[in-house]
Amino acid sequence: MTDLQVVQSLLTNTADLPTQIRASQIPLVDKVWGKIVDLKSLSDNWDSYGALKPSDSAIKGALEISRITLHGSNIPLPDVVPVPNGNVQLEWSCLGIYLEVEIQSDTRLTVSFEDLDTGEEWEEELRFNLHKLTEAISALADKNLNKRRLQLVN
Amino acid sequence: MSLQASVNFNNPPIEEVSYSLQFRPLENLHIGYLGRLWELFSSDFPNIEQHPRLSHEIERFGITESPPALQIIEQALVPRIFLVSDSGNKLIQIQDDRFIFNWRKRAPDEKYPRFENLVAEYIALVGRFEEFLKANDISGPLEVDQVEITNVNYIDSTDLKLNDIFCDFKNVPDQELEQVVFRQTLRGDDSEPVGRLYSAIKTGLRRKANKRVHSIQFTGRVHPFQSAPGEEMDVARELRFIRDKINLAFKKITSDQMHNIWGLEN
Numbered sequence: 001m002t003d004l005q006v007v008q009s010l011l012t013n014t015a016d017l018p019t020q021i022r023a024s025q026i027p028l029v030d031k032v033w034g035k036i037v038d039l040k041s042l043s044d045n046w047d048s049y050g051a052l053k054p055s056d057s058a059i060k061g062a063l064e065i066s067r068i069t070l071h072g073s074n075i076p077l078p079d080v081v082p083v084p085n086g087n088v089q090l091e092w093s094c095l096g097i098y099l100e101v102e103i104q105s106d107t108r109l110t111v112s113f114e115d116l117d118t119g120e121e122w123e124e125e126l127r128f129n130l131h132k133l134t135e136a137i138s139a140l141a142d143k144n145l146n147k148r149r150l151q152l153v154n
Numbered sequence: 155m156s157l158q159a160s161v162n163f164n165n166p167p168i169e170e171v172s173y174s175l176q177f178r179p180l181e182n183l184h185i186g187y188l189g190r191l192w193e194l195f196s197s198d199f200p201n202i203e204q205h206p207r208l209s210h211e212i213e214r215f216g217i218t219e220s221p222p223a224l225q226i227i228e229q230a231l232v233p234r235i236f237l238v239s240d241s242g243n244k245l246i247q248i249q250d251d252r253f254i255f256n257w258r259k260r261a262p263d264e265k266y267p268r269f270e271n272l273v274a275e276y277i278a279l280v281g282r283f284e285e286f287l288k289a290n291d292i293s294g295p296l297e298v299d300q301v302e303i304t305n306v307n308y309i310d311s312t313d314l315k316l317n318d319i320f321c322d323f324k325n326v327p328d329q330e331l332e333q334v335v336f337r338q339t340l341r342g343d344d345s346e347p348v349g350r351l352y353s354a355i356k357t358g359l360r361r362k363a364n365k366r367v368h369s370i371q372f373t374g375r376v377h378p379f380q381s382a383p384g385e386e387m388d389v390a391r392e393l394r395f396i397r398d399k400i401n402l403a404f405k406k407i408t409s410d411q412m413h414n415i416w417g418l419e420n
Contacts, residue, residue, distance in 0.1 A: 069217060107212065128213065128214055128347075128377045130215070131216025134216050
């Protein structure tokens, strides 16, 4: 337990204290975690059209899914957006790839993928086997690496 | 999920077994409800203990090794409680994402009550737990994400060599073995991975009996076989699937000589 946590455990009103997360020591994951935790400040009706605030299970799910899938090299930073139904979405729209990961919980996510170069396109609900998601993220990372190599050459 | 013919022993060296359902955390299950759950189960489990929490474990596939699990601290965490029978041989463990039932051997001549009897007892306890959650508006049906069995077997090795007990241990010196660990993928009918089986063989001195023993511990963990939330789950079937995998692994790593002693059924 860190000093800060010890202090917090002695207080009776902790509602205004920030959520604490232990750093992953992986820069990309830490940046994504920061964006996900920011979503906790949203209230219901955040879009003025009756949207639900991100659910606890979606927030925790997004933290966990990013932890286990974003620790490779050359993965571009995703956008992290709230979905009106209370889910959280990680999305990439770059390098000719559209990848959206809508997270309901750490064991319920819907992934849609489109690669404009190859024409490959699919959408699937994933639960415990994340192979297709990690393949899609690898495709993004490979393209990002190639782009950097080309920039170096030029 | 079809099941292969079960491997059964009349007199297995089993010392403890636990059956666990892990589910999405019940955010409204605060500590006051744990006291009321003690009341609910107190006629059979009159004693209570508080223990450190278990982590939320998910068997995932298609990912490589990840950084350490993140820790989110937002509110006081509800502890894990043990509700223990008077004889101490049965207990329920409850925390906000687990409901576990253990049987443990307390007397040397105590017989293992058999899987089917213990599972029937466990399922009845889960039913009472779910009724309590519903009656108190804590949750609807549990959203189970992992089903788990752990069992521990002790084999007195005073007069036995490693090779008498285990297969394929011919080249391991008796006094040198400390631990052997296996991790296997469990697959369903469609060959898709459904979980994992962890097996650990350890050698040591059992203080209570002051005897040298080998322990064989199995933990089998699978995800629910149903596909949609709310779809009814057959807990007994999933537990039987895991039990059959454990028994098969137990048979495969142990010798014919020991199978005769433990009464392997044909």
